[in-house]
Amino acid sequence: MEIVGQLQKQFVDFSTSLNHEGFLDEQYLQLQKLQDESNPDFVCEVVSLFFDDSEKLLNNLATALQQQVVDFKQVDAHVHQFKGSSSSIGAQRVKNMCVAFRNFCEEKNLDGCLRCLQQLKHEYFLVKNKLETLFRLERQIVEAGGTVPVIG
C-alpha cells in the first residue's frame, strides 16, 4: 500500500514539524495517549471544544476591549481562561501569547492589549489550521486502510 505509506510519512513529518515549530507541545501527545478503544474520538472532541471555546473567548475579548471604559479584570479573566484551555490542548504559541496578554492587562495597557489580541487571533487561526490539516491527514490514512502512527 504505497499510498498509506506515503500518507503516514506525511503525517509524521507534519506532526514533527508542528512540534518543532512550537505549535503543539508534549501536552498534545499526552492527549493522544488518552485515546483508546473506549474513547476513540477523544482528541477530536477536545480539539473541537477548544475551537468553540476559543472563538467565544476571542469575541468576548474583542467586545470587552471595545468598551468605553475597559474592565481589565474582565479581560484578564477571559485571557486566563484562554490560557487555561490552550495549555490543556498543548497549543504552546497560543498559551505564550496569552501570558504576554495578561502582562499587558496587569499594566492596564490598552494598546498592548489590542495588539496582543490581534496576535492572539493570528496564532489561534494558525494552530487551528494546522490541527485541521492534521485531522485531515489522519482521516485520509484511515480511509486508505492504514493506521495512524503514534508519535512520541
Place this chain on the structure above:
Amino acid sequence: MEYCNCFESPWPADELLMKYQYISDFFIALAYFSIPLELIYFVKKSAVFPYRWVLVQFGAFIVLCGATHLINLWTFNMHTRTVAVVMTTAKVLTAAVSCATALMLVHIIPDLLSVKTRELFLKNKAAELDREMGLIRTQEETGRHVRMLTHEIRSTLDRHTILKTTLVELGRTLALEECALWMPSQTGLELNLSYTLHHIMPVGLSVPIQLPVINQVFNTSHAVKISPSSPVAWLRSSGNNMPGEVVAVRVPLLHLSNFQIHDWPELSTKRYALLVLTLPSNSARQWHVHELELVEVVADQVAVALSHAAILEESMKARDLLMKQNLALDVARREAETAVHARNDFLAVMNHEMRTPIHAIIALSSLLQETELSPEQRLMVETILKSSNLLATLINDVLDLSRLEDGSLQLEIGTFNLHSLFREVLNLIKPIAAVKKLYVTLILSPDLIEHAVGDEKRLMQVLLNVVGNAIKFTKEGGVTVSAFVTKSDSLRDPRAPDFFPAHSDNHFYLRVEVKDTGSGINPQEIPKLFMKFVQSQPLATKNPGGSGLGLAICKRFVNLMEGHIWIESDGPGRGSTVIFIVKLGIPARLNESKLPFLHKAPGNQIELNFSGLKVVVMDDNSVGRMVTKGLLVHLGCDVLAVSSAEECVRAVSNEHKVVFLDVSMAAVDSFEVAVRMREKFSKRSERPFIVALTGNTERMIKEKCRKVGMDGVILKPVSVDKMRRVLSDILEHGYLVESQ
C-alpha cells in the same frame, strides 16, 4: 238222515232279519279289518310309539274278531263242516288273543294314564316358569330403571337437578301418582316440602318433625308403608277415590365423605329427608317387595349424590375464599412493600436532613464554646452541646438500626491496627472513668496479631458501646477489657447451639471480654437487653442515658461479623461480663502491608487498579475539564465533572474518593470549596481526598492549599503517568508523598 247242526228256529227264519244280520256282520268285519290298518298306518307315521308289540297283539285280536265275523257270514245258510271247523278255529284263536290282550291292557292302561299325569305336571311347571320369567323380566326392568336413575342422579353435581331427576324417574319407573321430598328445616324441628312431582301438594308446606309416623320411618333404613291420611301423605280431598298406597323412606343427609354404602353409620347422621311415594288411587296396585327395594336403593343413591354435591359446593366455596384471601394477601404484601419502600425513602431523606442541622448545631455550639462566655452562658452552651450530641447519637443509632434490619448495611472491610483500636477506645473511655474514679485495664493476649481485616469503625462502635455501658453501670471498682484469639472449642456459647464457628486459614476469631464490677444484671433480664428500645431499669440510678438501642445495634454488628455476643452475670450487685466473638481476617503479609510506600522509579509500572474509583473534577474551563476527565477515565475512574463550586459541593458524596479542584480558576474561589467540603463531611473517613490542580508554580498557592486542608497539589500539565502516581499515592497514604 244226516245230523244237521242248523238250529231249529223257534220262529220261521225271517228274511229281513237275516239280511240285516248279514250286512252288519259284513260291516263289522270291514271295521275290524280296517282298524289295524289305520293303526299301522298312523303308527308308521308317528315317530315314537313305545307299544308296538301291543299293537300287534291288538291287531291280531281285531283281525281274528273280524275273521270270525266274516266267517259268520257263511254260517247263515247251510254250511259245510269245513266252514264249521274254520269258524271254530277262528273263534278259538280270537278267544285266546282277546284274553291275552285283555290281560295285557291291565298293565298298559295305568302307564298310559301316568303319561297323561306327567304331561299335566309339565304343563303346570311351564306355566310356573312363565310366571317367574315374567317376574324376573319385571325385576330386570326395574333394575334397569334404577341404574338409569342412578346414572341420572350421579351425572350431575347440582343438588336441585339431582332431586328433581330422582322424583321424575321414580315417578316414571313406578308409575306413581305423587312423589314428594320433605327436607328438614334449618332448625331441624320441621320438615318442609321441598320438591314434588305433580304438585298435588303445595311446595313449602311444613310439618313438625316429631310425628310418630315420621319417627317410625326415620328409625329404619327400609321403606315403610304409611297411611295415606298421615300429614306427609296428605292428598287433597279427591272425593270418594280410593287413595293409593303410600310408602315413605328416609334419605340420610350426610356431610362427611367417609361412608360405606352398605353400612350407614347410625350415629353420625342426624339429619334425614323424607321421600314419600304414592301409588295411583283407584288402581288397586300394591307395593311389591321389589319396588320397595328399588325405592330403598334409590334413596341410598340420592343420599350419596347429595353429599357429593354438598362436598363439591363446600370445596368450591373454600377455593373461592382462598382465592380471595390470596388476593387480599397479595394486596397486603404489596402494601407492606410500599410501606417499606416509603419508610426507606423517608429514612434516606431524613438521614441527610436530620443529620445536617444536628451537625450544624454541634459545630456551632463547639465554636461558641471557644468564645468568651459568662459562666451561665458557658453552662447553657455545654448543655446545648450535650443534648445535641445525644440527639445525634440517637439519630445515628436509629438510622443505623433500620439499615441493619433491612439488611442493607454492609461492613466496610479494611485493614487496620487491632492493638491501636483497643488503645484508642480505652483512651476515649479513660477520662469518664477517671471522673467516676474507676480503673480501666486492657489485657491483650500475646498471640493477638497486630493487624486485622474487618470493619474498623463498626468494631470500634461495638467496643465503645460495651465498654461505655460497663462504665455507666459501675459505681466503684473498674472495668477490665481482655482480648485474645480463640480456638474453636471455647467459641461455643452454651446458649447459642446454632453458632458453629468455622475455621479457615485466613480468618481468626477475636474474643473480647469486658468485665465490670458494677451493678450486675438479673439473669432473667439478660435476653431482654439485646432487644430494641428495652431499657433495663437499674435499681437505684438517675442515669437516663441510652435509647436502649446500643446493645441491639452491637448484636447486629457482631452478627454481621459472623460472631456472637452475650452477657454473663452472677446477679444484681455482682458485676457482669459482656463477651463477644467476631470473625476477622488475617491480612496477607505481602500486599496488604502498611509499611511506608517508597516512591518508585518512573520505569517501575505499578499495576494499581483504579477501575470504578469514583472521583470528582471541578474546573470551569470546559477544555481543561474535558482533558482532566479524559485522563481519569483513561485510568479507569468513574468521573463526575462539574463546573462550579456549588455543583461541586452539592454533588460530592462519601462515595467519591478524590476531588480534583482546579485552583487556577479566577472567578471561583476553589479554596472555599475545600473549606465547605470539610464542613460537609465531618468524619475524616467519609471525606474524599482533595487535590488541587494548578498551573501556578508559586509557593503561596501550595501554602494556601495546605492551609485549607487540601491533601495535595498537582502542577499542570498532568501526564497520564503523573496522574496515575498521584492517585496511587493519595489512596495509599492519604496525602501526596512528594509534591508532584
